[in-house]
Amino acid sequence: MDLDSLTQSNSEWLRGTGPESDVVVSTRIRLARNLAQFPFNTRSDEAVRGQVADQVRECLGDLPVPKVLNFVNVPSLDEISQQFLVERQLISRELAEGDGPRGVAFSSAEDVSIMVNEEDHLRLQVLRSGLALDECWEEINRLDDALEEELTFAFHEKYGYLTACPTNVGTGIRVSVMLHLPALVQTREIQKVFHSLQKINLAVRGLYGEGSQALGDFYQISNQYTLGLSETQVIDKVRSVIPRLLDYERRARTAMLEEKKEQLHDHIARASGILRSAQTISSEETMHLLSSVRLGVNLGLIDDVEISTLNELFIMTQPAHLQKLKRTELDSADRNKARAALIRNRLTGDLQD
Amino acid sequence: MKKCRRCSKSATLHITELRQGEATEIHLCETCAKDYLSQAEEVSTPDLDVQFDQLEEGEHSEVSGIDDRTCPNCGITFREFRTQGRLGCPHDYVAFESDLIPLIENIHGETQHCGKLPKRAPDSSRRQHQLIRLRSELKVAIEEENYESAARLRDEIQQVESKLQGNDSSEE
Numbered sequence: 001m002d003l004d005s006l007t008q009s010n011s012e013w014l015r016g017t018g019p020e021s022d023v024v025v026s027t028r029i030r031l032a033r034n035l036a037q038f039p040f041n042t043r044s045d046e047a048v049r050g051q052v053a054d055q056v057r058e059c060l061g062d063l064p065v066p067k068v069l070n071f072v073n074v075p076s077l078d079e080i081s082q083q084f085l086v087e088r089q090l091i092s093r094e095l096a097e098g099d100g101p102r103g104v105a106f107s108s109a110e111d112v113s114i115m116v117n118e119e120d121h122l123r124l125q126v127l128r129s130g131l132a133l134d135e136c137w138e139e140i141n142r143l144d145d146a147l148e149e150e151l152t153f154a155f156h157e158k159y160g161y162l163t164a165c166p167t168n169v170g171t172g173i174r175v176s177v178m179l180h181l182p183a184l185v186q187t188r189e190i191q192k193v194f195h196s197l198q199k200i201n202l203a204v205r206g207l208y209g210e211g212s213q214a215l216g217d218f219y220q221i222s223n224q225y226t227l228g229l230s231e232t233q234v235i236d237k238v239r240s241v242i243p244r245l246l247d248y249e250r251r252a253r254t255a256m257l258e259e260k261k262e263q264l265h266d267h268i269a270r271a272s273g274i275l276r277s278a279q280t281i282s283s284e285e286t287m288h289l290l291s292s293v294r295l296g297v298n299l300g301l302i303d304d305v306e307i308s309t310l311n312e313l314f315i316m317t318q319p320a321h322l323q324k325l326k327r328t329e330l331d332s333a334d335r336n337k338a339r340a341a342l343i344r345n346r347l348t349g350d351l352q353d
Numbered sequence: 354m355k356k357c358r359r360c361s362k363s364a365t366l367h368i369t370e371l372r373q374g375e376a377t378e379i380h381l382c383e384t385c386a387k388d389y390l391s392q393a394e395e396v397s398t399p400d401l402d403v404q405f406d407q408l409e410e411g412e413h414s415e416v417s418g419i420d421d422r423t424c425p426n427c428g429i430t431f432r433e434f435r436t437q438g439r440l441g442c443p444h445d446y447v448a449f450e451s452d453l454i455p456l457i458e459n460i461h462g463e464t465q466h467c468g469k470l471p472k473r474a475p476d477s478s479r480r481q482h483q484l485i486r487l488r489s490e491l492k493v494a495i496e497e498e499n500y501e502s503a504a505r506l507r508d509e510i511q512q513v514e515s516k517l518q519g520n521d522s523s524e525e
Contacts, residue, residue, distance in 0.1 A: 036443060039427045043441035093360065119439065141469070148472050154443035157478055159457070160466025162443040166457055169446070171468035201462075228463020230486050233493070 003072070003081050007316075007324050011088055011127075012111040014315060016307035018130015022298040023246050025178040025218065025311065026129055028089075029136040029235075031144055032163045032172035033122040036154040040164040041117055049117050050101040056116050059150035060105055065143055067107040069114065074103045080329065083320035089127065094118055112143065119164050120172070122147070131177065131242060133235050141231070160227060170227030175238045178207070179245060182217040182295045183252035190219075193248060201225055202241060216287035216314055221245070257299055268296035272305075276347045280336040286317045286343065309346055317342060357382035424448040480517045484510060 013026040034040060035055065038048050057071050074082060074095060082096040091104045095118045102117035115123040124147070126140040147153075154162040160170035168174075184190040194204050207218040221241065223234045256264050271292035274281075294310045296302040315321060322338045323330050330338060357364045357380060364380035420432035429441030431449055440446070446453060457464050467486040470479055487510045494503040 034443060039442040040440055042437060042439040043427045043429055144469075145472060152473075153471060155471050155474070156443070156446055156466070157481075158465055159446050160468055162446055164439045166440070166453060167460055169457065170461065170466045173468070225461045225463075227457065227461040227466055229489070230468045233490070234468075 010312055012109040013127040013129050014311040015129040016311045021130040023179055023249050024131040025180055027132045027136050028127045028176045029140050030125040030174045032120040032168045034154045035121050036152045046100045052121050053101045053116050063146045065146050067112050069105040071103055071105040080320050080323045084324050087318040087320050133239050168226050171231050173231050173234050174222055175235050176220045176222035178220050181219055181249050182291050184249050185217045187252050216291040265301050268292050268301050275343050278340045281340045357385050359385040480513055483513050
């Protein structure tokens with residue numbers, strides 16, 4: 001598969017459409033599965049990992065699922081290409097930096113993927129733009145059923161699907177909703193929200209999952225418990241908090257608009273101005289400014305740029321993406337220049353449309 | 354060089370936590386360390402280390418014995434599991450069952466799976482699981498005072514129970 005061609009297309013989850021997409025960027029569900037006849041990857045050597053990868057790869061072609069999944073052999077990729085897949089959320093950092101045979105199979109829209117030989121033998125993932133929990137579950141459940149026709153997953157009557165880490169055992173499900181919460185961040189109410197979510201055992205993570213910072217005011221809300229609840233109960237639990245979070249964020253946005261519209265408008269217009277004219281810009285500043293502009297569009301203060309363009313820029317301006325676009329390795333200073341040029345081009349391009 | 358416990362960057366900060374006189378070393382990269390320290394006062398999410406600490410408290414005298422136990426299938430010791438937080442093979446859930454149950458209960462608050470079953474599971478275990486799931490849904494319905502669903506669930510439970518007893522093998 002030609003990864004370079006991906007730089008020309010947009011991942012489905014960046015479309016910026018779907019229910020509640022002013023706040024909900026994307027919905028993701030993943031399932032952890034292991035092949036019953038092999039040890040987990042902590043105790044498996046290269047040969048076993050190779051067999052796992054081969055078995056998964058072989059069954060992909062015959063899967064009765066609507067989308068074709070193309071396999072990418074991760075060890076054969078250079079570091080930039082691996083990082084590129086991480087930035088697109090197709091693989092985890094753990095898979096990129098792992099050892100031995102491993103890979104990822106994904107659909108052309110990048111909305112379905114299967115990581116092979118990460119912490120578990122298989123990590124199935126379905127992503128959607130906006131709030132789309134049921135669609136994600138339907139698709140991943142069908143994919144899981146289809147895989148189960150070909151592969152035997154480790155399963156225990158009492159403990160359910162067995163995983164390398166007991167924190168995932170049972171359903172192996174992780175349901176995450178990615179939210180853009182700039183107003184709650186600015187009004188500093190975000191910590192309160194986190195506390196209340198933690199109390200009901202929901203986790204809050206940054207854009208790239210575990211350990212990542214909340215870049216660009218993006219937060220992922222996900223379940224902690226994977227055992228003792230059915231998949232739909234887990235999904236409903238995550239779903240149940242979303243309306244309140246949307247309400248908090250929208251109310252904070254309205255309050256900002258009512259109390260200090262001029263100041264807010266000025267702040268957002270300046271952010272847009274910097275992005276449209278900067279000659280060199282860091283990744284951190286980019287995320288920060290794009291977040292302000294995204295808020296401005298959603299509040300109707302700016303109307304000359306599409307949400308999908310902004311969503312895309314959050315990903316396209318990351319280090320590996322810039323280097324893929326330029327087809328060469330770039331040091332930090334050159335990346336900052338390339339990033340500024342890309343943003344100027346995309347934002348003023350929109351103006352001309 | 355040790356790797357950061359939260360992400361996979363190199364650990365540059367080595368924090369020694371003192372909890373009830375017990376010292377634990379935590380290795381983190383700079384970014385995660387900042388995060389960790391600023392969150393130290395917050396309610397923590399289920400964390401294997403903490404779970405292990407709790408496990409040890411009541412079982413000090415037995416700990417070394419448990420640690421040396423080995424899975425006959427993959428050869429991992431319970432100590433290795435405790436160190437890396439990852440099991441070695443599916444059989445570990447049986448081999449270390451008595452020690453894993455309290456850990457699993459600490460993490461999930463439950464020990465019985467009630468989600469989906471592999472398609473190839475026999476009909477009888479399918480029904481058993483259906484019962485477990487329905488009973489858990491019934492519990493939730495009653496807690497939420499949703500009596501209409503509770504009544505429907507109770508009917509469904511009775512139906513499945515009678516099928517199980519009659520060993521009716523037809524598909525539901």
